[in-house]
Amino acid sequence: MTTVVTPRGTTAAAWHSGGWHALPAPDLSALLAAGGPWEPGEPLPDATPTLPLPRPGKVICCGLNYGDHIAEMGRTAPTHPTLFAKFADTLLADGADLRLPAGHDADWEAELAVVVGHELRHADEATARTAIAGYTVANDVSVRDWQNRTPQWFQGKAWDATTPFGPVVVTTDEIDPEAGVEVICRVNGNERQRGNTRTLVFSPAALLAYVSTFTVLRPGDVVLTGTPGGVGMGMTPPQYLADGDVVETHIPGIGTLTNTVRLI
Amino acid sequence: MTTVVTPRGTTAAAWHSGGWHALPAPDLSALLAAGGPWEPGEPLPDATPTLPLPRPGKVICCGLNYGDHIAEMGRTAPTHPTLFAKFADTLLADGADLRLPAGHDADWEAELAVVVGHELRHADEATARTAIAGYTVANDVSVRDWQNRTPQWFQGKAWDATTPFGPVVVTTDEIDPEAGVEVICRVNGNERQRGNTRTLVFSPAALLAYVSTFTVLRPGDVVLTGTPGGVGMGMTPPQYLADGDVVETHIPGIGTLTNTVRLI
Numbered sequence: 001m002t003t004v005v006t007p008r009g010t011t012a013a014a015w016h017s018g019g020w021h022a023l024p025a026p027d028l029s030a031l032l033a034a035g036g037p038w039e040p041g042e043p044l045p046d047a048t049p050t051l052p053l054p055r056p057g058k059v060i061c062c063g064l065n066y067g068d069h070i071a072e073m074g075r076t077a078p079t080h081p082t083l084f085a086k087f088a089d090t091l092l093a094d095g096a097d098l099r100l101p102a103g104h105d106a107d108w109e110a111e112l113a114v115v116v117g118h119e120l121r122h123a124d125e126a127t128a129r130t131a132i133a134g135y136t137v138a139n140d141v142s143v144r145d146w147q148n149r150t151p152q153w154f155q156g157k158a159w160d161a162t163t164p165f166g167p168v169v170v171t172t173d174e175i176d177p178e179a180g181v182e183v184i185c186r187v188n189g190n191e192r193q194r195g196n197t198r199t200l201v202f203s204p205a206a207l208l209a210y211v212s213t214f215t216v217l218r219p220g221d222v223v224l225t226g227t228p229g230g231v232g233m234g235m236t237p238p239q240y241l242a243d244g245d246v247v248e249t250h251i252p253g254i255g256t257l258t259n260t261v262r263l264i
Numbered sequence: 265m266t267t268v269v270t271p272r273g274t275t276a277a278a279w280h281s282g283g284w285h286a287l288p289a290p291d292l293s294a295l296l297a298a299g300g301p302w303e304p305g306e307p308l309p310d311a312t313p314t315l316p317l318p319r320p321g322k323v324i325c326c327g328l329n330y331g332d333h334i335a336e337m338g339r340t341a342p343t344h345p346t347l348f349a350k351f352a353d354t355l356l357a358d359g360a361d362l363r364l365p366a367g368h369d370a371d372w373e374a375e376l377a378v379v380v381g382h383e384l385r386h387a388d389e390a391t392a393r394t395a396i397a398g399y400t401v402a403n404d405v406s407v408r409d410w411q412n413r414t415p416q417w418f419q420g421k422a423w424d425a426t427t428p429f430g431p432v433v434v435t436t437d438e439i440d441p442e443a444g445v446e447v448i449c450r451v452n453g454n455e456r457q458r459g460n461t462r463t464l465v466f467s468p469a470a471l472l473a474y475v476s477t478f479t480v481l482r483p484g485d486v487v488l489t490g491t492p493g494g495v496g497m498g499m500t501p502p503q504y505l506a507d508g509d510v511v512e513t514h515i516p517g518i519g520t521l522t523n524t525v526r527l528i
Contacts, residue, residue, distance in 0.1 A: 058351055082414035085349040087322055089479055150346035159478040212425040
């Protein structure tokens with residue numbers, strides 16, 4: 001399921017029998033907020049997927065959640081999730097140009113993103129697991145020199161329209177991150193990251209439960225689960241995104257985000 | 265100006281001739297988004313101020329922005345603003361109970377909050393200054409043990425309904441933080457913090473300009489400017505909020521927030 005653009009505007013849509021079919025809401029955020037219905041309606045032959053969730057109320061990110069990435073960043077295994085927030089303005093649709101500031105150190109971070117389906121507060125892990133609407137792909141592109149200017153990473157993570165996100169949300173019967181799904185990033189066709197979610201320190205359900213201790217999660221909110229090893233900052237020498245680079249963020253069973261870097 | 269509750273519901277309102285008068289929007293966020301009009305309408309004899317901005321799209325906070333607080337946290341003067349984000353769910357109205365988790369280290373942080381009046385992106389400081397709609401009072405109450413669990417402060421700063429905010433927004437002709445306004449916190453009548461905004465490392469306009477480098481600020485968005493020295497974590501021994509404590513957050517020329525701690 002996702003949000004699609006058609007000649008008549010945007011609508012929530014479900015993939016069914018080889019094509020997109022309308023769901024009765026202007027976008028997937030609205031349909032999740034309404035709690036459905038999920039039965040596919042009329043076929044949409046001219047539909048193109050766009051940002052699946054145009055304006056999540058909360059996007060909460062976990063850093064340092066894969067052992068190999070923790071090692072490459074020179075840190076030790078955490079006892080609690082390292083969390084930071086980003087606003088919906090950072091999200092970028094599949095296919096859109098990835099506009100980044102010239103003269104700075106922009107880096108890739110492929111991630112599995114969890115989409116919340118039911119309101120959660122003070123939830124245990126089992127309850128949190130039942131509140132997952134589905135999963136999508138994200139790339140928490142980070143402007144490293146800004147991220148490292150101060151003790152807080154936010155300013156390197158919050159550049160508008162720099163987090164590729166989508167292209168679709170798959171439901172929990174389609175993939176199982178606890179059993180393991182691969183999270184892959186390629187730059188100009190060269191594989192830079194390949195991790196597996198079964199090595200996550202904190203699972204999607206564990207993250208949702210932990211976050212729900214201090215804040216409510218609502219349908220359409222998003223939690224990014226962290227990135228595996230292989231970021232540019234961890235390379236010798238460090239390597240960052242250049243104008244014209246093609247970034248592909250791929251999770252088998254969900255799909256691929258393809259975004260071309262434009263330094264501005 | 266603020267948002268008030270009346271027997272007929274909530275409305276934006278302006279203080280005029282000794283009383284609240286209606287402004288034509290359901291709340292101050294909506295009126296800022298619409299850009300006015302600002303002429304006071306019918307008097308509202310039964311109005312009570314509530315959260316002035318019920319749901320800011322962005323609340324961005326600056327840490328480490330007063331020299332005395334930087335020293336008490338054992339840090340050196342920053343070259344760039346230390347920024348983190350919080351979501352609107354953290355805001356709490358004047359007079360409401362400040363519900364905090366028992367068995368944790370909750371601390372006070374009185375702050376001047378800046379309310380954005382016009383959209384800003386890639387703004388210089390002079391432009392940012394003209395985009396300030398006004399100022400209000402905030403207390404960035406922080407659960408220190410959660411804040412310090414990981415390298416990122418967010419999880420200690422994002423507990424729902426723990427950031428007293430309001431009670432009114434004063435316009436830029438009423439106070440001048442660059443010339444200096446005092447920022448005061450009292451706990452059970454004992455003064456714990458008294459700083460002056462003229463000692464801010466980064467002024468309100470400087471913060472808005474800096475943030476606008478990476479993300480758009482829209483009418484009704486909020487930037488918290490940091491807290492002066494005197495937090496409980498900096499006391500010897502450290503002192504934290506207890507059940508029944510009355511926290512008063514006061515900025516002369518704006519008003520006072522009074523919230524009673526309830527450990528839950």
